[in-house]
Amino acid sequence: MKHLLACTGLLFAAATVFAQTDAPKPPPKSPPATETAIIGGKTISIVYSSPGVKGRAGALFTKDGQIGKDPHYPVWRAGANAATTLKTDADLDIAGLAVPAGTYTLFVDISDPDNWSLIVNKKTGEWGLSYDGTKDLGKVKFPTSATPALVENLKYTLTDLGGGKGSLTLAWENKSATVSFTVK
Numbered sequence: 510m511k512h513l514l515a516c517t518g519l520l521f522a523a524a525t526v527f528a529q530t531d532a533p534k535p536p537p538k539s540p541p542a543t544e545t546a547i548i549g550g551k552t553i554s555i556v557y558s559s560p561g562v563k564g565r566a567g568a569l570f571t572k573d574g575q576i577g578k579d580p581h582y583p584v585w586r587a588g589a590n591a592a593t594t595l596k597t598d599a600d601l602d603i604a605g606l607a608v609p610a611g612t613y614t615l616f617v618d619i620s621d622p623d624n625w626s627l628i629v630n631k632k633t634g635e636w637g638l639s640y641d642g643t644k645d646l647g648k649v650k651f652p653t654s655a656t657p658a659l660v661e662n663l664k665y666t667l668t669d670l671g672g673g674k675g676s677l678t679l680a681w682e683n684k685s686a687t688v689s690f691t692v693k
Contacts, residue, residue, distance in 0.1 A: 551599035554667075567682075570619060588637060605649065613633065654684075
């Protein structure tokens, strides 16, 4: 009888411990990502959340598409969740726009499907759908091209072109946009 009570007690204790174990969380729908490069000896990084196309190919960048439903359309948060952040340890010249060292929020004006505008905004730390155009540091041309294949998850790329020059590329679905910059 003592063995039966001891076994029952151990079984009860084990069930209690396992019942309190949280189930594993599913991966986020738009996982966080960071792109970092050292260009001209200075660190530049972009922190963003990477949404997936998830069967919506051809239905994202139209006026009636998924992005067209955002409250600030045609200004797009260029990512998901919290606003996309650009941090630079150096002053930059992005296609003629002087960007002092610091932290900024990136948005993209997609009103012209072939010639987007990259927006560098001074307001930081907000949720991605918050956009205040009065806080824009400036805008530069961010021309688009077709991608060779579907880009399922939004991706930023910083490329060192040598001599203190670099490029910033955003690719998602069937579009890619690139702008050049110089480290000052």
